Amino acid sequence: MSSPISPLAPKSIPDMPAIAGVRLATAAAGIRYPDRTDVMLAVFDDGTSVAGVFTRSKCPSAPVEWCRARLKSARARALVVNSGNANAFTGKSGREACAFTAKLAAAAVGCKTTEVFLASTGVIGEPLPAQAFDGVLSKLAIEATANGYTDAAGAIMTTDTFPKLATAQARLGGASVTINGFAKGAGMIAPDMGTMLAFIFTDAPIAAPALQTLLREGVVDTFNAVTIDGDTSTSDTLLAFATGAARGAPRIARAHDPRLLPFRKAFNAVLANLAEQVARDGEGARKLVEITVDGAVSKPSARRIALSIANSPLVKTAIAGEDANWGRVVMAVGKAGEPADRDRLSIWFNGIRVAHKGARDPAYDEAVVSTAMKKPEIALKVALGLGKGRDRVLTCDLTKEYVAINGDYRS
Amino acid sequence: MSSPISPLAPKSIPDMPAIAGVRLATAAAGIRYPDRTDVMLAVFDDGTSVAGVFTRSKCPSAPVEWCRARLKSARARALVVNSGNANAFTGKSGREACAFTAKLAAAAVGCKTTEVFLASTGVIGEPLPAQAFDGVLSKLAIEATANGYTDAAGAIMTTDTFPKLATAQARLGGASVTINGFAKGAGMIAPDMGTMLAFIFTDAPIAAPALQTLLREGVVDTFNAVTIDGDTSTSDTLLAFATGAARGAPRIARAHDPRLLPFRKAFNAVLANLAEQVARDGEGARKLVEITVDGAVSKPSARRIALSIANSPLVKTAIAGEDANWGRVVMAVGKAGEPADRDRLSIWFNGIRVAHKGARDPAYDEAVVSTAMKKPEIALKVALGLGKGRDRVLTCDLTKEYVAINGDYRS
Numbered sequence: 003m004s005s006p007i008s009p010l011a012p013k014s015i016p017d018m019p020a021i022a023g024v025r026l027a028t029a030a031a032g033i034r035y036p037d038r039t040d041v042m043l044a045v046f047d048d049g050t051s052v053a054g055v056f057t058r059s060k061c062p063s064a065p066v067e068w069c070r071a072r073l074k075s076a077r078a079r080a081l082v083v084n085s086g087n088a089n090a091f092t093g094k095s096g097r098e099a100c101a102f103t104a105k106l107a108a109a110a111v112g113c114k115t116t117e118v119f120l121a122s123t124g125v126i127g128e129p130l131p132a133q134a135f136d137g138v139l140s141k142l143a144i145e146a147t148a149n150g151y152t153d154a155a156g157a158i159m160t161t162d163t164f165p166k167l168a169t170a171q172a173r174l175g176g177a178s179v180t181i182n183g184f185a186k187g188a189g190m191i192a193p194d195m196g197t198m199l200a201f202i203f204t205d206a207p208i209a210a211p212a213l214q215t216l217l218r219e220g221v222v223d224t225f226n227a228v229t230i231d232g233d234t235s236t237s238d239t240l241l242a243f244a245t246g247a248a249r250g251a252p253r254i255a256r257a258h259d260p261r262l263l264p265f266r267k268a269f270n271a272v273l274a275n276l277a278e279q280v281a282r283d284g285e286g287a288r289k290l291v292e293i294t295v296d297g298a299v300s301k302p303s304a305r306r307i308a309l310s311i312a313n314s315p316l317v318k319t320a321i322a323g324e325d326a327n328w329g330r331v332v333m334a335v336g337k338a339g340e341p342a343d344r345d346r347l348s349i350w351f352n353g354i355r356v357a358h359k360g361a362r363d364p365a366y367d368e369a370v371v372s373t374a375m376k377k378p379e380i381a382l383k384v385a386l387g388l389g390k391g392r393d394r395v396l397t398c399d400l401t402k403e404y405v406a407i408n409g410d411y412r413s
Numbered sequence: 414m415s416s417p418i419s420p421l422a423p424k425s426i427p428d429m430p431a432i433a434g435v436r437l438a439t440a441a442a443g444i445r446y447p448d449r450t451d452v453m454l455a456v457f458d459d460g461t462s463v464a465g466v467f468t469r470s471k472c473p474s475a476p477v478e479w480c481r482a483r484l485k486s487a488r489a490r491a492l493v494v495n496s497g498n499a500n501a502f503t504g505k506s507g508r509e510a511c512a513f514t515a516k517l518a519a520a521a522v523g524c525k526t527t528e529v530f531l532a533s534t535g536v537i538g539e540p541l542p543a544q545a546f547d548g549v550l551s552k553l554a555i556e557a558t559a560n561g562y563t564d565a566a567g568a569i570m571t572t573d574t575f576p577k578l579a580t581a582q583a584r585l586g587g588a589s590v591t592i593n594g595f596a597k598g599a600g601m602i603a604p605d606m607g608t609m610l611a612f613i614f615t616d617a618p619i620a621a622p623a624l625q626t627l628l629r630e631g632v633v634d635t636f637n638a639v640t641i642d643g644d645t646s647t648s649d650t651l652l653a654f655a656t657g658a659a660r661g662a663p664r665i666a667r668a669h670d671p672r673l674l675p676f677r678k679a680f681n682a683v684l685a686n687l688a689e690q691v692a693r694d695g696e697g698a699r700k701l702v703e704i705t706v707d708g709a710v711s712k713p714s715a716r717r718i719a720l721s722i723a724n725s726p727l728v729k730t731a732i733a734g735e736d737a738n739w740g741r742v743v744m745a746v747g748k749a750g751e752p753a754d755r756d757r758l759s760i761w762f763n764g765i766r767v768a769h770k771g772a773r774d775p776a777y778d779e780a781v782v783s784t785a786m787k788k789p790e791i792a793l794k795v796a797l798g799l800g801k802g803r804d805r806v807l808t809c810d811l812t813k814e815y816v817a818i819n820g821d822y823r824s
Contacts, residue, residue: 061747061755091743093756093771126740127773231726233741234748315642315726315811316819323820329537330644332502336472337645344472345504360504362538400726401820402813408727409734409812 010282010290010378010398011164018151018169021180022205023047023245026150027142028157031134034086034124041135042150042157043142044081044201045111050245052078052119053214055221057238064089064096064130065120066239068104072116076210078243079113082120082139083158083199085186089122089130090236099132106135110143121199121239123160123186155184158199161407162187162283168275172206172268175261177251179206181269185276187283200225200240200276206265207246207253215257216269217242224273227305227395229312230284231404281396286403289321290396294383298391303340305393310338311382318400321382324375326351328362335384346387352380421693421701421789421809422575429562429580432591433616434458434656437561438553439568442545445497445535452546453561453568454553455492455612456522461656463489463530464625466632468649475500475507475541476531477650479515483527487621489654490524493531493550494569494610496597500533500541501647510543517546521554532610532650534571534597566595569610572818573598573694579686583617583679586672588662590617592680596687598694611636611651611687617676618657618664626668627680628653635684638716638806640723641695642815692807697814700732701807705794709802714751716804721749722793729811732793735786737762739773746795757798763791 023046031041054073056066082103089096104118111118122130155165166185171178185200208216217240225240246253254262282290293311298304311317314334320327328349335342345360352374355363380399434457442452465484467477493514500507515529522529533541566576577596582589596611619627628651636651657664665673693701704722709715722728725745731738739760746753756771763785766774791810 057747058750059744059747060750060753061743061758091740091755091758091768091771095772126743127768233725233727233744236744236747314644315815316644319816319820322816325820329502332472332537333470333644333647336468336470336647339469339471342471344502347472347502357502357538360502361506400816402816404726405730405733405811405813405816409730409736 007163008283008287010287012279012282015152015165016167016169018167018182019180020148021182021203021245022247023050024203024243025146025148026154027146028150028153029138029142031084031138033084033131033134039153039157040086041082041084041138042154043107043139043146044154045143045146046079046243047245047247048079050078050243051076051208051210051213052241052243053210053217054239054241055217057235059234059236061091061236063122063237064092064100065122066237068100068120069239069241072119075116077117078119079117080107080111080119081201081241081243082107082118082135084122085158085160086124087122087128087130088124088126088237090126092127092129095129099130102132103135106139110140119241121237123158123199123237126236151182151184158186160187161285164283166276166279166283168272170268170272172265174206174248174265175250175252177248179204179248179251179265181272183272183276185280187280198235198238198280202242202272204244205246205248206244207248207251208244209253209255212254212257213242213244216266220270220273223394224270224277228277228281229309229395229397230281278396281398284398285407286401287398288401289378289380289399291321291380291382291398292394292396294381294394295386296392297386297388299341299389300391301393304391305395307335307338307340307342307384308393308395310334311384312395312397315400318397321380322399322401324372326356326371326375328357331382331384341388342386343388348385348387350383351375352377418574419694419698421698423690423693426563426576427578427580429578429593430591431559432593432614432656433658434461435614435654436557436559437565438557439561439564440549440553442495442549444495444542444545450564450568451497452493452495452549453565454518454550454557455565456554456557457490457654458656458658459490461489461654462487462619462621462624463652463654464621464628465650465652466628468646470645470647472502472647474533474648475503475511476533477648479511479531480650480652483530486527488528489530490528491518491522491530492612492652492654493518493529493546494533496534496569496571498533498535498539498541499537499648501537503538503540506540510541513543514546517550521551530652534569534610534648537647562593562595569597571598572696575694577687577690577694579683581679581683583676585617585659585676586661586663588659590615590659590662590676592683594683594687596691598691609646609649609691613653613683615655616657616659617655618659618662619655620664620666623665623668624653624655627677631681631684634805635681635688639688639692640720640806640808641692689807692809695809696818697812698809699812700789700791700810702732702791702793702809703805703807705792705805706797707803708797708799710752710800711802712804715802716806718746718749718751718753718795719804719806721745722795723806723808726811729808732791733810733812735783737767737782737786739768742793742795752799753797754799759796759798761794762786763788
């Protein structure tokens, strides 16, 4: 299945600079389709630290379990990612496929299997034919170049309609360091497929525990604040690799080292950029929706209310229909189970207040609101008037194309 | 908007017997559309006890707040239900509309306003023009007959495609008693509308506290085990009225009186019947889906896993596409946050085991499964293999028609 590029796609793909200590290559290993680029290898110089966050699913994929176990050593020399098969719900054969892939990669790169990280995306429940990587990974290790980011981002796409890349520079001590990242689609996004994958690379010398803290804190308002359909993949994986090869940069051991402040800002910007691209490529999406809740009793309360709105099929279909249906927003606030007072609620669509203090806004003008709802980006704001809790999540609308993509493919 | 009758509708509408002490009538009050039957009045004999359960929304409608406050007196003489306007998110004018409607009904019936119960369904956020009931309710009080159930069920429909009625008889002591009920659509089911309403009537002499316990316990595996889209209305209301007019039946003060056993069974059957009809009339539904989870660590855990599956857009679209996509079921089990062991999971669609112990069933036969998935009723069973917790919920598939009904109506 191939879909036209999402109308919400960024206008251009960024130029990705090289990062010292990172080389990438891609190949067509024939995992699911012949002649389709479906595997990427990243090779890291010795001394690269690694951190990761994963799906909270109780039924994670084999590569997720593999990576979790490998994080203890905190060192990475290779990353192998394939599309076409998620290696999820594959039992013992899934674990064996991971071990076999890691063995091939370790031989190709010249490292221990415990220094190899893995991610897979594609069909669930089919054994991963890891023997297809035999001969391929050794070739990729030789071909890998510092300029392979765009190809790598393409290799991990499934039903993504565009590759998702981001880059940023930051000062670290007296040095300039680079952060590159790429990602693929959100949540359970495709026929039989389940995965959001994202990989971040930097030449900054950051110790693994500090990198882990950066990542854990960084995802809260970026990847964890995006929802397409409320469904959680078995395979969500976000890994960060720091080669430490930047010249003149100080080694950072603690995430809250004040010297790390500009880096942290740039790192979070890359995460936020990729997460937004994931929302922009939601299945069938025609509208990017930013939901802001303020005046909640706390930030977690605001988050839960924002997610209740973002995951409501009735709110999402209303936005698809270009309808500023604030009654459904009230419904979604009410069902969140969080403190809310109907008579203090106000609701805005793209800056226009449509409801105020528990009733339709007296100044409500249907024509003005209808025009605002035609825009491809919708900012939906809810003010609860109870406290200072504020949060923001991103989502997209729910269209007939979503149902077609996820329901029609067998017919 | 009017849709063709759901293909999942029951083959016939039951004949509703009279219940001593209950009379009903309907009228067109012009609440939203001219000449459309949109209000019903039920009149109860003196001595009728009442019980109720309501939406858990933190932003309930004005009639929900009205009924909650009236339940304290535990006596009912009248029930007024209108369609066309939900009287939700209407602030002070909503409370005034309730008080005014109750005043008209009390005058018409000859009772106190505290003995009048109210429910409304229709658009949210518009003031309810309760003055439209002036003159109408007094006429209805005169016209009310013991045979008005089918008309009453029709009067409260919004985008329901068929009226939902059920009836049962039971022995109570040496007497025969009757239970009648009717309901309208599930969850947030319609353009701008929000309401599941259901009303149960019996001539059994059951004191209000016992009736309340019966109702509270009865909804757990009936109305609370149905989900269409995971959205919770501001107006969900289920009221039960017991006139006590059955000749020769003993007065029941306690819900767990052993003499009540046959009645309880029949009462729960009426609730279950109506709840199933609500699922059968889910917006755009083409498949009725029964989800059974067993082997969970507890019944509440099984319920949460079953609801996670039932509310997953990816599971629902797969069923719409007649695809036994067990990978998505695994995903939904995994995201429920409840104990689950991927390597013990088994999954059945309409009795055919498709996944077993963490992998595709070795005997999986695509042709057999495809044929089974074409049926209008899908039984999806998940066995977790952890404990003895078991539960069951009903839902429907997610089709393009759902999106059309909820997203297209402005265009």
